Structure formats: C-alpha cells, structure tokens
Amino acid sequence: MLSPSSIHRPWRKAASCFPRSTTKRVLSSNVVAVNDDEGPKRFWSKNPETGRYQRPIFVAATRQHVGKTTVSLAVLSGIQKRFDKIGFIKPVGQQHVRVESLKSPGKEIRVDKDVELVKERFHLDHLDYEDMSPILIPRGYTKDYVDGKIAFESQLSDLESSMESVAAASDITICEGTGHCAVGSIVGLNNAKVASIMGADMLLVANGGLGSAYDELELNRVLCERYGVNVAGVVINKVIVEKYDQTREYMSKALMNNWGIPLLGCVPDRPFLGCPALADLERLFKTTLLCGEEHRFRHYNVGDINVVTTNLTRFLENLREKPKRTLYICHVTRDDLIVGFMGEHQRRIANGEDHEFEAALLICGRKKKYQLSAEISDLLQGLEGAPVMVVETSTHEATSMIAQYTPKLNIDDTNRVGVAIDHYEPYIDFDEILRRTQTD
Structure with a gap:
C-alpha cells in the first residue's frame, strides 16, 4: 500500500x-x-x-x-x-x-x-x-x-x-x-x-x-x-x-x-x-441538415461511404442492394441523383418500408461555382425521414475530411x-x- x-x-x-x-x-x-x-x-x-x-x-x-x-x-x-x-x-x-x-x-x-x-x-x-x-x-x-x-x-x-x-x-x-x-x-x-x-x-x-x-x-x-x-x-x-x-x-x-x-x-x-453521427458532420462542415433533422444522431460507418458517380439507374440499384445505413455523397449538379434519392424514399413509404430506409445524402459543391437549384431545394424542404445535407466542399474534400475526423462524445448524443x-x-x-x- x-x-x-x-x-x-x-x-x-x-x-x-x-x-x-x-x-x-x-x-x-x-x-x-x-x-x-x-x-x-x-x-x-x-x-x-x-x-x-x-x-x-x-x-x-x-x-x-x-x-x-x-x-x-x-x-x-x-x-x-x-x-x-x-x-x-x-x-x-x-x-x-x-x-x-x-x-x-x-x-x-x-x-x-x-x-x-x-x-x-x-x-x-x-x-x-x-x-x-x-x-x-x-x-x-x-x-x-x-x-x-x-x-x-x-x-x-x-x-x-x-x-x-x-x-x-x-x-x-x-x-x-x-x-x-x-x-x-x-x-x-x-x-x-x-x-x-x-x-x-x-x-x-x-x-x-x-x-x-x-x-x-x-x-x-x-x-x-x-x-x-x-x-x-x-x-x-x-x-x-x-x-x-x-x-x-x-x-x-x-x-x-x-x-x-x-x-x-x-x-x-x-x-x-468512432462512427460519426450526422450531428457530428454538421459541426465538421459548419452546416445543418436540409431535411431529416429527426435523425441527427444516426451514426454512419466511414467504411460504408459511397461517392456516387454512376447513372441514376445504377444509383437506385445501389440504394436497394447496399446496407440500409449508407452515407452517399454526390455533386450538387447531379439533380437526377438527388431526385432519385427522394423518390426511393417516397417509394418505401408507399410500400410501408420507410422504417428500412436509413440512407443519408451529402450534396457537395463549392458555392462560388455551383449551387443547389431553388426547385430542388424546395422539394427537399420538410422531407421527413430522409436526411440530406449540403456542404460547400468538393466530394473529394468531403470524404477526406470525414475519414480524418474523430467524433467526440457530447451531451446530446446519449446513445453513444x-x-x-x-x-x-x-x-x-x-x-x-x-x-x-x-x-x-
């Protein structure tokens, strides 16, 4: 002693x-x-x-x-x-x-x-x-x-x-x-x-x-x-x-x-x-979710991040084949992918499968060069159950920042x-x- x-x-x-x-x-x-x-x-x-x-x-x-x-x-x-x-x-x-x-x-x-x-x-x-x-x-x-x-x-x-x-x-x-x-x-x-x-x-x-x-x-x-x-x-x-x-x-x-x-x-x-929640990504990118705020503390495995560069058909196939909790990243100019993401969510709701839709979409693009169209922004407003976030970086920068980010415990994320x-x-x-x- x-x-x-x-x-x-x-x-x-x-x-x-x-x-x-x-x-x-x-x-x-x-x-x-x-x-x-x-x-x-x-x-x-x-x-x-x-x-x-x-x-x-x-x-x-x-x-x-x-x-x-x-x-x-x-x-x-x-x-x-x-x-x-x-x-x-x-x-x-x-x-x-x-x-x-x-x-x-x-x-x-x-x-x-x-x-x-x-x-x-x-x-x-x-x-x-x-x-x-x-x-x-x-x-x-x-x-x-x-x-x-x-x-x-x-x-x-x-x-x-x-x-x-x-x-x-x-x-x-x-x-x-x-x-x-x-x-x-x-x-x-x-x-x-x-x-x-x-x-x-x-x-x-x-x-x-x-x-x-x-x-x-x-x-x-x-x-x-x-x-x-x-x-x-x-x-x-x-x-x-x-x-x-x-x-x-x-x-x-x-x-x-x-x-x-x-x-x-x-x-x-x-x-x-070590998996960041969407609330962590809000802090990382200094932004807020455009819709799906009720899922701010849903966590995503960094290894399951999917940068979408394919056509809409392949993206929709991916949405149905990949693990349901996948974080997708696309460029702000890909209106087809953004609308397709929303459409797949609505399809799940119509079929009573909305509880299985846990994907989130990160829309990237530098503000001085590219912006989310007003029409797409209006469609996203108030969309429940489908988290969408717009960040002012390139897709490459976004994936790098997430990979290097270490989420911290905080008072709001009671589950973690x-x-x-x-x-x-x-x-x-x-x-x-x-x-x-x-x-x-």
Missing part, C-alpha cells in the same frame, strides 16, 4: 512558484487540505469508516484522440457505484459551452463541454458548474498570459478554490485533463503540474498496441516524474480485438518490469464509437455515451485503482 512518503513530491525542484506556508485545515468532516513546506494544498478525502485517505484521480492521455473522455466517463460510472458522492473537475478546458450559473440563477457562464456532459449524465447536483471548470483557455488566452495580462497566481487561486469546493462536497474527486500531460505548459498549467497541485494520482490512457503505446507512455510518465506525480496505473484503449490477449499480457509485463506500474484497464476496440460507458466499464479494475490511490 502506498504511503505519503512513497509519493514524495519534489516541490522545490519542480515548482518554485508554489506557496510555502504550513497549514492544515479541515474542509468538512471527511476532507483535509494541507499546505506544507514541500508545496501546495493536497485535497484528500477521508473515509470515516476506514480512516484512510482517498487521493484525487487525474485521468490524462498520451496524445490527442485516444479516448480520454470515454475512459473518464467509465471511471466516473464505476466509482459512482462505490461512493455516495463523487466530485468531478476539468481543471483546464478549451472547448466550452454556455450554461446557467447555479450560484447566480439567470446568469449565463462558460464551462468546458465535458463538464456539462458529466454533471448532467451523473446527476452531480451537489456541485456547482463554476467549481467544475475553473480555467478556460479560449482564443487569445495564451497571448494574454505571455504578455503578462493573466497572472499565474490568479490561475492557481481559481484552481485551488474550485478543488477545495468540489472536494469538500464529495467523497472522491475525479479530474479530467486536456490532451497529453504537457498540454497547457505555455500558461504554466500542464496536466502533470495541475495533478501535482491537487495532490492527485495519475491514470494514463494510451491507444492500443505495444511499442508505440509504450513510447508515448514513457514521454508522459517522465513529465509526471518531473512534477512528483504518482502514476497509479495505465489504461490501454482501442485494442485490436484479435490482438487483445497479447496486448494485455505483454503491456502488463512491460509496465510492471520497467516502472512498477500496473495495467488497470485494457479495452478492446468498438468501431461504433451510454454505449461507450457500458463497453469500457467492465474492462477497468476499479478495486485496484482505489487501492493504489488510498493511503493511511
């Missing part, structure tokens, strides 16, 4: 800007905040039954698009089954949404988008939005920081104040980082440093594989070591199903033999989670969020996570 001495944090070397006062305050009946000669506050929750302290758990990734938010959601779900009140904080956020302030009803504030998702999904009514998202980095923020318009001390104060509030109201606190461990360094708040400020233990998430995943983990582990952050364990994500047993066995050996860190989760790939949590949770060792993040 880890003791405080085994996770000693070399503050003098890593963070000379931290305060040095020596105080100990009880924030609530089960939370203590400590400032000592070695560095800043540590917000540890005390279990009144066992007398043991639970340190915050900080989830960070080795790079972008590895499934950090999905792992965070699964961790929250599993931990919520073991504690009455769980806390959540996204210390440093980038993409934000507007929500109503709970502290000041009627006032609109900005919070990280993942904070809204977590608070609503897990019904964290004991927490305030302001405390869950203390620092946002919008466009221009880094320049202001470098110019001296934003002080590190003010960021630190906001961060500690939020952590104090969340910890005092919770039995355990889960923190979600932003990207890999070095993200945020330019404003003095990379993930490793933030975890050290909070006295949190790190849970590192990497994509499936052996060599490349291990290399990425090493880069992030070294930065954690630089700031004296204890890495509790690793979760390997999106593992190729055929290589699952091999990856779990050898990654576990490599981690324990070289670092003494356990593999706390090994999650096989679930392709559906639920599937993600249900898929990930069984593959994570929650008992071992808690054992390695508690101390006497």
